[in-house]
Amino acid sequence: MxxxxxxxxxxxxxxxxxxxxxxxxxxxxxxxxxxxxxxxxxxxxxxxxxxxxxxxxxxxxxxxxxxxxxxxxxxxxxxxxxxxxxxxxxxxxxxxxxxxxxxxxxxxxxxxxxxxxxxxxxxxxxxxxxxxxxxxxxxxxxxxxxxxxxxxxxxxxxxxxxxxxxxxxxxxxxxxxxxxxxxxxxxxxxxxxxxxxxxxxxxxxxxxxxxxxxxxxxxxxxxxxxxxxxxxxxxxxxxxxxxxxxxxxxxxxxxxxxxxxxxxxxxxxxxxxxxxxxxxxxxxxxxxxxxxxxxxxxxxxxxxxxxxxxxxxxxNTQPQVIDDLVADQTIERIGGEIEVRNLTFAYPEEEDRPMLKNVSLKVPKGTSLAIVGRVGSGKSTLVHLLVRLHNPPEGTVFIDGRDIHEIPLNILRGQIGIVPQDQFLFSSTIRDNIGFDPHPYTDEQVVEASKVAQVYENIVEFPDQFDTTLGERGISLSGGQRQRVSIARAIIKKPSILIFDDSLSAVDTITEDLILEGLKSVMNKRTTIIIGHRISSVQGADQIIVMEAGQIVERGTHEKLLQRNGIYADLYHKQQLDQEAERQDGQDDDSIQATLSQEGAGV
The missing domain is CATH 1.20.1560.10 (ABC transporter type 1, transmembrane domain)
Known part of the structure; x- marks a missing residue:
C-alpha cells in the first residue's frame, strides 16, 4: 500500500x-x-x-x-x-x-x-x-x-x-x-x-x-x-x-x-x-x-x-523479494535437496545480459557440490538465488521438490548457513558475531563453532578472548581470522544447507586443510555447496561443476574431470605447478640460509 x-x-x-x-x-x-x-x-x-x-x-x-x-x-x-x-x-x-x-x-x-x-x-x-x-x-x-x-x-x-x-x-x-x-x-x-x-x-x-x-x-x-x-x-x-x-x-x-x-x-x-x-x-x-x-x-x-x-x-519503494502468495506457512524445516531446472537469470538493470543461462543441476540431500570458475562466471549469483537475495524465475529452483517461492523466507534463510565473500563482521564482540542469530547460543556452542572453524586459538590469545570488541567491519582481525569467524557464524546455526562462497581464500593451505577436516563432521548429512578457486578446497566434493559465462561447461567428480583434460584439469595442473614453484623457492631459501650459516661458522 x-x-x-x-x-x-x-x-x-x-x-x-x-x-x-x-x-x-x-x-x-x-x-x-x-x-x-x-x-x-x-x-x-x-x-x-x-x-x-x-x-x-x-x-x-x-x-x-x-x-x-x-x-x-x-x-x-x-x-x-x-x-x-x-x-x-x-x-x-x-x-x-x-x-x-x-x-x-x-x-x-x-x-x-x-x-x-x-x-x-x-x-x-x-x-x-x-x-x-x-x-x-x-x-x-x-x-x-x-x-x-x-x-x-x-x-x-x-x-x-x-x-x-x-x-x-x-x-x-x-x-x-x-x-x-x-x-x-x-x-x-x-x-x-x-x-x-x-x-x-x-x-x-x-x-x-x-x-x-x-x-x-x-x-x-x-x-x-x-x-x-x-x-x-x-x-x-x-x-x-x-x-x-x-x-x-x-x-x-x-x-x-x-x-x-x-x-x-x-x-x-x-x-x-x-x-x-x-x-x-x-x-x-x-x-x-x-x-x-x-x-x-x-x-x-x-x-x-x-x-x-x-x-x-x-x-513507496517496494521490496522485490517477499513471501509469495503461494508460500506455505506450515513449512517449519527444509531437508536440503536442491534442484535447478533450466535456470536463466539476469539482474533487473541488465536484462539484456543474463548472468546465468540454462543452468540445470541436482544436489541430493546430505551431499556436497563444488563450483569453480573464473570471476564473473555466475557462481555467487547462483547461490544468492538459493537464499533468494534475488528472485529466481518460478519453476526453476526447487528445494525438497518444492518451488523455492513456496518456502517462507524466514524458514528458507533460517535453514541455510552462508559464508559470503566479503566476510562482513559487526562492530560488537566476537561472541556476538559468532552467535549472530535470533536464537541464543550457549558459550559452549560458540566455543565449539570457533574450534571447528580453526579460529579458537586466535581468539583465546586476545586479552578479552570472546568478549573482544571488534572495530568497524571487524577491521581489528586479519582477513583470515574474519573468514574463520564468518565460518563459525554459519556452522553454529546447524543449518540444513551450508554454503561457502570462496570462504577459504584468505587462509593458508595448512589452515585450509585443518578447516576442511573440522568441517567434515559439520558437513555430514548436510547439503553443502562450496565455491572456491583452489582445487584443494573443492576436490573432495561429491560432484563438481565448472562454470563459464553463466553456463555449466563441465561436471563430475575430481577424478573424472581430471580425465577430461578440460578447464578443471588445466586449472588443477596450473595450481600444482604454482605449489611446486613455491616449494622449490622455499627449498632454495633454505639452501641459501644453510650455506650462509656454514660460511659464518667457518669464519
Missing amino acids: ERTSIFWNHIKNYRWSYVIGFALLSISSLLQLLIPVLLGQFTDRLQISSLTYGETIQFAIWMTAVGLGIAIFRSTSRIYLFRLARVLETRVRGDLFKHWEKLSAQYFNNQRIGDLMSHAISDVQVIREVSMQGYFNILEAILLITVSVIAMVTSVNPWLTLVTMLPLPLLSILAYRFNDRIQKQSANMQSAISDLTSRVQEFTAGIRVVKAFVQEKEESKLFTKDNEHAVDMNRKFVRTNSLFSSLSTGIVGFSFLVSVVMGGVMVLNHVITLGQFVAFNTYLSLLMGPIENLGKVVNLMQRGKASEKRIMEIF
Missing part, C-alpha cells in the same frame, strides 16, 4: 492529542489578547487623571495573573506538541529502518551510504522541526491574527484596521514567489550533505588504502571540494531565506508605520481615544511575531516538503 503523507498520517493517529495541545495553545493565545484591553483601560483612566492607587494595584494584579496564565498554558502546550514531534521523529526513523530491512539487496547496491545516513538523520530532523515549530507557529498565528483583527475592528476602529492590514496580503504573494526556490535549494542542500557524508564514510572505510598509496592530499582535495559545495548550497539557501525574512519584516514594519501615523492623526482628531490607540498598537505588536513566524514557517514547510518527498520515495 502506497503511503501518501507522513504528516497527515501522524496527525490522524494522534488527533486527540493534537486537539488537547491546540486547546491549551488557544487558551494561551486568548489570554494574550487581554493585555491590550487592560493597557487601553489603564491609559484612558490615566489620561483623565481618575486612576486611584487601589485601581493601579488592581491593574498590576490583573496583568500579573494574565502573564502567569499565558506562561503556564503556552509552556504546557509547547511541551505537549513538541513531545508529539519527538514521537513522530522516533516513529519515522524506526519505520525507515524497518523498511530498509524489508528491501532487497539489489536496492542497496544502487544507494550510497551517505544518502541513506542523510535520510535517517537530516531529513527526519527536518520533518520533526516541521511538526514541532511549524504546527505550533501556524496555529498560534491563525488564532492571534483572527481574534486580534476582530478585536481591533470591534473595539478600536474598522478603517484603521483595514488600512493597517492592507500590506499584509503581500506576505502570501511573497511566499508564493519564493516557494519553488526555497524547496529546490533545500533539496540541493540536503543532496550536498549526502555527498559530503558519503565522502567521509568512503575515506574512513578505505583509510588503509589511502595511506598505503599516499593519497592523503588527493583525498583532502576531494573532501574540500565536497565541503565547499555543501557550504555553497547552504549559503544560497541562507541568502534566499534571509531575503524572504527581510522582505516579510519590511511588510510588517510598514503596517506598523501606517498604524502609528494614521492612529496618531485619529487620536488628535478625537476619532479614537489614547487608550484605544495604545490597545490597537499592542494588538499589532502581538501580531508582529506570529506574522514574521509565518515567513519562517513557509520556509520550514518547503524544507519539510522536500525531506518528506525523499523519505516517501523510500517508503
